[in-house]
Amino acid sequence: MxxxxxxxxxxxxxxxxxxxxxxxxxxxxxxxxxxxxxxxxxxxxQEVSRPGRPRRIGEAQRLELLALACEPAEPDGRATPTLDELVERAIERGVTKQISRSHLQRILQAGDLRPHRVKQWLHSPDPQFRQKVNEICALYRQAPKGSVVLSIDEKTGIQAIERKHADRAPQSGRARRREFEYIRHGTQALTAALDVHSGRVIGSCTDRRTQADLVAFMEQVALAYPKGRVHVVWDNLNTHRAQTVWNEFNARHDQRFVFHFTPLHASWVNQIELLFGIYSRRVLRHASHVSIEHLRQRTEAFVAQRNHAPKPFKWTFAGFELQTGEPLRFKDDANVRRPKKGR
Incomplete structure (x- = not known):
């Protein structure tokens, strides 16, 4: 071609x-x-005949070798076979009389097959998966009139780790070197709320992650947004599902809060996870925190920096209507809105 x-x-x-x-x-x-x-x-x-010995292993045999590589190593045990095991299996089944492991590796590479690699995925058993994702994506694209949309979650077990010995600076041809040993100074839990349309962040560090800590944080959120409807997107954690607690909380705030739960095993729908990823890379990765107070100061500085010039994330996933033709709707009291096509 x-x-x-x-x-x-x-x-x-x-x-x-x-x-x-x-x-x-x-x-x-x-x-x-x-x-x-x-x-x-x-x-x-057209192709012309090439010099040299013709292929000893034909196309049909190559396909059989690729099929063998797709089989598990053991029916009820190890899943990924080694090259030596694939060679033995090919000879035992009569696919070929002889083949070296390097020759087999080249055949697998030509077929773009890597049987030793495994990529995990997690299935959501939520029967309302599509409806919940569509509802949350609609909120991300456009907030209902007179309301805000907040993405809330907790990042727990943040360790205040101090490096026992100083790093050795990188040099030409040599990466930065780090001593393995470290000193633990305790852990913190970061609870944060992201305004998905303005990019503004509210964050709070606590020693633990309890129901009382979460309620106290939500009171901060209520003070930050004293008027209008507040749509909260968060996951199915037990502290988020405490209906009695949040009914009492809503009663104190004129029923202004509407809670939207992500589907089971679908944390990617919650935009706050994007912020936590940035926080981990810029504050935690390769860092040395000499105390819990030091970790808190750097966390608060990160939140302040984000709020100095807030910028919302560009959410590109529009939901499942493009694949299924289903209408994308979200509810705001009695009003039902449907975004225009193409958005």
Missing amino acids: MRAQIALMAHRGESTTAIAQALGVSVQTVSHWRTRLVRQGVEGL
Whole structure:
């Protein structure tokens, strides 16, 4: 197909360099096939016989080797087979009489197959998965009139770790070196609320993560947003599901808070997780905190910096209506809104 494209573009009068850039190949490759085309015509685009010994393992055998690599190493145990085990299995089943592990590895690489690698995924058993995701995505795209949308969660077990010995600075050709030993000074829990449309952050560090701590944080949120409806997006943690506690909380604040729960095993729907990722990279990774107070100061500084020039995340996932044709709706009291198509 690449050779035919070279021939068609050359017929249109395009230069060798332009053809090479358009097809992502070298100038020498384009020049070679243009020369073959001029000398031999269309037949020159066909493959010619190559010198050397023909393939000892045919295409059918290669497919069987790829199929063997997809099988588990043990039916009720280890899943990923080694190259040596695949070689033994291929010979035992008569796929080939002999093959080296390096030859098998090249066949697997040519088939873009890596049987030793495993990528995990987590299925959500929530029967209302699509409805909940669509509702939350609608809130992310546009807040109901006169209301705000907050993404709230807790990051627990944040360790205040002090490096026992100072790092050695990086040098040319050598990465930064770090001593393995460290000193623990305790842990903190960060509870944060992200205004998804303004980017403003409210954060609070506590020694523990209890129901009382969460209620106290929500009182801070109520003070920060004293008027209007407040839509809260958070996960299914037991402290979030304490209906009696939040009924009492809502009663104290004129029923202004509406709670939206992400589907089970779907923390990616909660935008606050994006903020926690940035926090981990900029405050915790490769850091040395000499005390809990030091960790708190740096955490509070991070929140203050975010609020100095708040910037919301650009949420690109629009929900499942594009794949299923389902209408995307969210409820605000008796009003039901439907975003325009294309948003």
